[in-house]
Amino acid sequence: MATVGTKLGVIDADAHVIESEHTWDYLLPHEEKFRPKLFASSENPDHAYWILGGKIIGHRNPAASEEDLIRMSAETGRNLVSTRSSRELEDVQERLRHMDELGIATQVLHNTLWIQPVTTDAAVDVALCGSWNRWMADVWEQAGGRLRWCAVMPTLDMEAAVEQVRFAKAHGAAAIAMRPLESGLSIADSHFYPIYEEAERLNMAMVIHISNGSREALQILGSSFDRAGGFAAFRIPTVMETLVLMMSEVPERFPSLRWGIIEASANWVPWIVREVHERYLARGRGPAPENILKHFKVYVTCETTDDIEFVIKHGGDENLLIGTDYGHADLSTALDAIEKFKELPGISDASKSRILYDNPTRLYDL
Numbered sequence: 591m592a593t594v595g596t597k598l599g600v601i602d603a604d605a606h607v608i609e610s611e612h613t614w615d616y617l618l619p620h621e622e623k624f625r626p627k628l629f630a631s632s633e634n635p636d637h638a639y640w641i642l643g644g645k646i647i648g649h650r651n652p653a654a655s656e657e658d659l660i661r662m663s664a665e666t667g668r669n670l671v672s673t674r675s676s677r678e679l680e681d682v683q684e685r686l687r688h689m690d691e692l693g694i695a696t697q698v699l700h701n702t703l704w705i706q707p708v709t710t711d712a713a714v715d716v717a718l719c720g721s722w723n724r725w726m727a728d729v730w731e732q733a734g735g736r737l738r739w740c741a742v743m744p745t746l747d748m749e750a751a752v753e754q755v756r757f758a759k760a761h762g763a764a765a766i767a768m769r770p771l772e773s774g775l776s777i778a779d780s781h782f783y784p785i786y787e788e789a790e791r792l793n794m795a796m797v798i799h800i801s802n803g804s805r806e807a808l809q810i811l812g813s814s815f816d817r818a819g820g821f822a823a824f825r826i827p828t829v830m831e832t833l834v835l836m837m838s839e840v841p842e843r844f845p846s847l848r849w850g851i852i853e854a855s856a857n858w859v860p861w862i863v864r865e866v867h868e869r870y871l872a873r874g875r876g877p878a879p880e881n882i883l884k885h886f887k888v889y890v891t892c893e894t895t896d897d898i899e900f901v902i903k904h905g906g907d908e909n910l911l912i913g914t915d916y917g918h919a920d921l922s923t924a925l926d927a928i929e930k931f932k933e934l935p936g937i938s939d940a941s942k943s944r945i946l947y948d949n950p951t952r953l954y955d956l
Contacts, residue, residue: 599695600928601950604799604852604891604913607729607739608651609640609703609722610678616724621717640703642714648703651918669926677917682732689736693928697916698764698954699726699739700852705801705824706808707773712746719744723754723763730762738764738954740797745772748784755788764954765795765850769803770831777831778838786840790847795889795953797850798831800824819921828854833862836886837869848887850953853915853922856892859883860904883909889953892945893922894930898937907941911950 614625626647630638638650654662659671675681676688689697701722709715719742726739741758743751743766755766766789770777777798789796802808802823812823832851835841863882870878879885883905891911892898901910912931915923924930932942950956 600693600946601911601954601956602689602694602697602914602916602928603850603889603911603950603953604915604922605697605699606677606702606915606917607679607699607726608677608917609701610680612678612680613725614718614721616721616728617717618720621721624714624717626718642709647708648706651702668924670923672916672925679729679737682729682737686733686736692914692925694914696736696738696956698913698950699729699737700767700797700799701740701742702917704742704767704769704803705799707803707805710746710773712744712750715744715746716750719754720750723758723761726763727757727761735762738762738956740765740767740799742767743785745782745785745803748781752784752788755785755792755794759792759794763794764956765797767797767799769801770798770827771802771804771807774804774806776834776838778834778840783843786844786847790844793846793955795848795850795955797852798828799852800828800854802827825854829858829862832888833865836862836866836882836888841886846887848953849889850911851888851890852911852913853891855922856890856896856898856901856905856910859890859901863904881906881908889949894924894927894934898934902937902941907944909949910945911953912945 611628617625624642626640626642628638628650629641636652636654639646640648640650653674656671656673663670672688673684676685679685708718723741726741729737730739739762741754741763743754745751758766766785768777768782772782775781786796802811807827808823811826816822828851835849866882867878870876883890889909889911891913892901912927914925914927916925928946931946
């Protein structure tokens, strides 16, 4: 079993970086006025917020100590232990050494800050996204290509966004990140077509990591009474917009564009597959494509707690991925996910190799 997925190395399709003050060292000189500041209460210094113009623009993940992470790992049965310098990529080589220990050849990095709306100012949007993308380009070079990344887009300025797509392609990005809802718009809205057109031209994937870019939707779904840890606010919109995307004209307009659905688990795949089949017939479009995920070029990260056999039965094994959620310490995080996945019964070695290597290679064009 140890050789599963190791033809050229296992690919962690969902890893993270935690933004630090160093992230904003890549602002251009004329953008320094947009540098966010990090503030925390002296009573709770591990919980900090990014402030810009006197307003909170985002939450910074708690800086848990190694002792806390060891305790949390024991409580959850999932390995959550990493160092702060590795999570923040202050020490790229340390991150690579930890990847070696975990049996991971390549990680695809996703942001942490942009899980929610950050700004309504187009100039700020361009500045912060540009700084983050230049930071990741630097990390990619330092890592010798082992740390690929998903570029964040300043969707408030489409011309600048298209330029960022081109920059990302030239500097090691594996995909373009979008939220399922952006400024009150569906991912299928034609407003985003310039990004899709450029990504398709450059053979880059689009990825939707669980998030929510709509302040209005967050007000409704992110209730303070919700104890489900962001399930309604972030996972549900991601799954919902996957169906919207499949039923929209986007796949016809951009037939070569690949889509990654990240950190929403995969148990919902059979439900969405059935919905597409029924809605094709109900709307007089004839029979739906036989393999829904493959036809729409949609790739989905699974988790070891999913019923992966059931997902494969209904969605096939050619469009599934797996990730560790490295850098975070939440419900999806399991730095030992790769090793646990290799040992799962009922899944063939061929399927495991596809999920660990072939499928992420195809999605991210690695």
